[in-house]
Amino acid sequence: xxxxxxxxxITEMTGVDYPIFQAPMGWIARAQLASAVxxxxxxxxxxxxxxxxxxxxxxxxxxxxxxxxxxxxxxxxAFVKGTNxxxxxxxxxxxxxxxxxxxxxxxxxxxxxxxxxxxxxxxxLDMALKALxxxxxxxxxxxxxxxxxxxxxxxxxxxxxxxxxxxxxxxxIAAGGICDGATMAAAFAxxxxxxxxxxxxxxxxxxxxxxxxxxxxxxxxxxDTVFLNQQGRPALRxxxxxxxxxxxxxxxxxxxxxxxxxxxxxxxxxxEAAIPLTGQVMGRIHEARSAADIVTSxxxxxxxxxxxxxxxxxx
Amino acid sequence: xxxxxxxxxITEMTGVDYPIFQAPMGWIARAQLASAVxxxxxxxxxxxxxxxxxxxxxxxxxxxxxxxxxxxxxxxxAFVKGTNxxxxxxxxxxxxxxxxxxxxxxxxxxxxxxxxxxxxxxxxLDMALKALxxxxxxxxxxxxxxxxxxxxxxxxxxxxxxxxxxxxxxxxIAAGGICDGATMAAAFAxxxxxxxxxxxxxxxxxxxxxxxxxxxxxxxxxxDTVFLNQQGRPALRxxxxxxxxxxxxxxxxxxxxxxxxxxxxxxxxxxEAAIPLTGQVMGRIHEARSAADIVTSxxxxxxxxxxxxxxxxxx
Numbered sequence: 136x137x138x139x140x141x142x143x144x145i146t147e148m149t150g151v152d153y154p155i156f157q158a159p160m161g162w163i164a165r166a167q168l169a170s171a172v173x174x175x176x177x178x179x180x181x182x183x184x185x186x187x188x189x190x191x192x193x194x195x196x197x198x199x200x201x202x203x204x205x206x207x208x209x210x211x212x213a214f215v216k217g218t219n220x221x222x223x224x225x226x227x228x229x230x231x232x233x234x235x236x237x238x239x240x241x242x243x244x245x246x247x248x249x250x251x252x253x254x255x256x257x258x259x260l261d262m263a264l265k266a267l268x269x270x271x272x273x274x275x276x277x278x279x280x281x282x283x284x285x286x287x288x289x290x291x292x293x294x295x296x297x298x299x300x301x302x303x304x305x306x307x308i309a310a311g312g313i314c315d316g317a318t319m320a321a322a323f324a325x326x327x328x329x330x331x332x333x334x335x336x337x338x339x340x341x342x343x344x345x346x347x348x349x350x351x352x353x354x355x356x357x358x359d360t361v362f363l364n365q366q367g368r369p370a371l372r373x374x375x376x377x378x379x380x381x382x383x384x385x386x387x388x389x390x391x392x393x394x395x396x397x398x399x400x401x402x403x404x405x406x407e408a409a410i411p412l413t414g415q416v417m418g419r420i421h422e423a424r425s426a427a428d429i430v431t432s433x434x435x436x437x438x439x440x441x442x443x444x445x446x447x448x449x450x
Numbered sequence: 451x452x453x454x455x456x457x458x459x460i461t462e463m464t465g466v467d468y469p470i471f472q473a474p475m476g477w478i479a480r481a482q483l484a485s486a487v488x489x490x491x492x493x494x495x496x497x498x499x500x501x502x503x504x505x506x507x508x509x510x511x512x513x514x515x516x517x518x519x520x521x522x523x524x525x526x527x528a529f530v531k532g533t534n535x536x537x538x539x540x541x542x543x544x545x546x547x548x549x550x551x552x553x554x555x556x557x558x559x560x561x562x563x564x565x566x567x568x569x570x571x572x573x574x575l576d577m578a579l580k581a582l583x584x585x586x587x588x589x590x591x592x593x594x595x596x597x598x599x600x601x602x603x604x605x606x607x608x609x610x611x612x613x614x615x616x617x618x619x620x621x622x623i624a625a626g627g628i629c630d631g632a633t634m635a636a637a638f639a640x641x642x643x644x645x646x647x648x649x650x651x652x653x654x655x656x657x658x659x660x661x662x663x664x665x666x667x668x669x670x671x672x673x674d675t676v677f678l679n680q681q682g683r684p685a686l687r688x689x690x691x692x693x694x695x696x697x698x699x700x701x702x703x704x705x706x707x708x709x710x711x712x713x714x715x716x717x718x719x720x721x722e723a724a725i726p727l728t729g730q731v732m733g734r735i736h737e738a739r740s741a742a743d744i745v746t747s748x749x750x751x752x753x754x755x756x757x758x759x760x761x762x763x764x765x
Contacts (some may be wrong), residue, residue: 141763143762146732160727193744233502245511248757251518259671259673260671260672260733261671270510274602278608279606280605280606280608280609288663288673288732290595290628290672290673290730291593291595291606291607291608291609291627291730292606293593293595293606293607293608293627293628293633293636294595294627294672294729294730294731294733294734295672297630297632297633298672298733298734298735300632301627301734311608311609312606312608312609315612316638317502317641318608318612318639318640320636320639320640321608321612321636322480322761323634323639323641323759324632324635324636324638324755324756324759325632325633325635325636326632330549352468356574356576357574357575357605357609357610357613358574358601359604360490366699384681385700391658391700393632410594414609415606415609415751418575418605418613419609419612419613419616428617438763438765439634441639441760441763441764442637442761442764442765443758444635444638444639444756444765445756445760447458448456448638448752448753448756449756449757449760450454450753450756450757
């Protein structure tokens, strides 16, 4: 039996049963993974950060074949310059977009006029307040323990999420450190109404990445990530490898030079070919599971955590 | 009216009404602060990490005058060498000790034979498992967002706490990122049965430190800490100042050289005199409040968070 659907502002806005969002990982967040997530009752998201807009158009077409459930797209604003990505996203007829790595002033109004709800990804309170000024419908609040491109001054979810919650009214999707029902319950205790899973989805059986990378995540410890380029911008959280261990010693470097061969890592399985973006939750993920299994067990665990809290400490 | 007392393994072991533990900050965690915390129904703790054992003996005597509630002591094991601190602590007749920065093999059995419950502070799963091998009664699980001396590979509370929870059975006190009821509820959702507050207690009206430092905490943002000495040991999380901004650029340095004049910072109010140890929660603390007010409002907020979760998502 499926876990009970959640009713809150985020499920109302998006039409999903479960407010669990798959992170929009470049090249990875495409139809194979996103359709499995959407079909499980959660929110699959198609990326645009690869910049491969023609391929992405094909992926969106595949989504319409593979699922009749809601799905969304991410717009990495740093890649918007000189492209027609905003029009492109609007043409897909989707109803939910996350925006990141740039000012949401650029497109929030335009998306909203097309009937799309816009959640902007923020790593600090200041950036959350700026996004609210731009009129976004909600926020993805991303703690520094998460993988990928980060603010050079990382703030943990445990601090950032309640800080932004008490200063804002819009719905919040919590990201960073979340991979199961206990962490989802913790995020909801701090005021989130949804959660985003990156590393868990990256390493699931529906993810298209090479087994070498999935296995490295299953085998890694919670201390096996590094925080890179802290004196530069953007910073990154990645798995510790020979390459990233050397980069950790540099205060500043050009990260995109070390991402050029990312496809050799993602799909060729050469972990030294580029920087493997990964969150600290790699230390909590030990086995291959389907996206549907992750969504279902996260929801089951969420309800169990709440029941346990209520039984032990309820008034 | 006081919030309802909590009944769980930690309040049973320690005799407190509220499983909120004041962090054992060197020089600061003495009778003035610790008695205010104990008198509020939570757990005041006397430090030994200053190494000033004669002074500390006087502080413990003061505690017996200032409170008839339970209080505890911390033993920073790095300072135990060549001293009689273990016997000293046993002689104080207290029932609760946290141990940190060393192997709990050194003293756990001896404390337990004296009727003292021992919780060891751990920053990783490996160290938690080692502490369990030493037979500790519980763990203080300390996320990297917290202030003070840290493991050079910091792991956020959101990842570390549930990881250790699912691999162990003993009671856990969560530390790092916690300053109010919402964060306490989050920690309990992830399986903690107690929380430890450092920066919130450091900056409260019952804390003996200079107003300059308290005001800097009230005014600081969540991004205003730095993580120092990441290539060395121990690493530290501290407030960003001119000195710590420069130290941030060094991969490795000798931290104790920069702590020599710590009393000029703590009690003289010169923020550049040493490294001001502070957690990321400084961005959530904006005003002077008493220790009792912090404990009461944390408990009230904890119950409110649980009620809100149950009303919104309860089965």
